[in-house]
Amino acid sequence: TQLLEQSPQFLSIQEGENLTVYCNSSSVFSSLQWYRQEPGEGPVLLVTVVTGGEVKKLKRLTFQFGDARKDSSLHITAAQPGDTGLYLCAGGNTGGFKTIFGAGTRLFVKA
Amino acid sequence: ETGVTQSPTHLIKTRGQQVTLRCSSQSGHNTVSWYQQALGQGPQFIFQYYREEENGRGNFPPRFSGLQFPNYSSELNVNALELDDSALYLCASSLGAGIMNTEAFFGQGTRLTVV
Numbered sequence: 028t029q030l031l032e033q034s035p036q037f038l039s040i041q042e043g044e045n046l047t048v049y050c051n052s053s054s055v056f057s058s059l060q061w062y063r064q065e066p067g068e069g070p071v072l073l074v075t076v077v078t079g080g081e082v083k084k085l086k087r088l089t090f091q092f093g094d095a096r097k098d099s100s101l102h103i104t105a106a107q108p109g110d111t112g113l114y115l116c117a118g119g120n121t122g123g124f125k126t127i128f129g130a131g132t133r134l135f136v137k138a
Numbered sequence: 139e140t141g142v143t144q145s146p147t148h149l150i151k152t153r154g155q156q157v158t159l160r161c162s163s164q165s166g167h168n169t170v171s172w173y174q175q176a177l178g179q180g181p182q183f184i185f186q187y188y189r190e191e192e193n194g195r196g197n198f199p200p201r202f203s204g205l206q207f208p209n210y211s212s213e214l215n216v217n218a219l220e221l222d223d224s225a226l227y228l229c230a231s232s233l234g235a236g237i238m239n240t241e242a243f244f245g246q247g248t249r250l251t252v253v
Contacts, residue, residue, distance in 0.1 A: 069244030
């Protein structure tokens with residue numbers, strides 16, 4: 028069974044701080060996605076990474092896919108209150124229909 | 139606004155009852171995936187419908203069933219509700235099977251409470 032473990036589960040930081048959250052698995056995924064979910068809403072896709080070692084940047088967010096395609100990280104620079112939310116990673120395999128989600132990291136950025 | 143609409147937004151049911159949840163997919167999308175998200179957890183894959191056929195299923199019992207209609211909207215039916223079925227039910231709309239292969243858009247979810 029493929030599982031994705033996210034850490035930390037909860038993170039509360041001050042505005043302006045940097046942070047990194049992690050997504051780890053013992054299984055290989057052909058691609059991995061990061062989502063952000065706000066209360067009462069569905070997840071919104073932030074990025075998809077498909078190549079081992081790949082790094083993608085989205086404004087203040089930097090995503091990295093591990094060389095072995097078993098792990099990923101999300102780094103946020105100078106966090107803002109608008110970054111508050113649940114960050115979910117999701118893994119899948121080429122041609123597969125099933126997407127595995129981690130339990131998420133709940134981030135709270137204080138003004 | 140993703141263009142994916144779920145109804146109802148909230149629902150309270152009694153244990154043993156049956157429930158139907160609905161999802162209108164984004165225009166042009168032919169695939170709908172359903173997920174169950176318990177409090178404090180990530181979404182768990184229930185099943186996917188592609189062009190009106192079930193395309194794959196997660197580890198959910200047969201009392202979870204679904205339909206997809208010619209306009210690609212979808213229903214999730216749950217029979218014999220149990221307390222543990224209380225969760226946020228999400229649908230995701232995409233073009234093509236497998237939400238990892240193309241961008242999927244999630245609805246806002248239906249919050250089901252079983253008492």
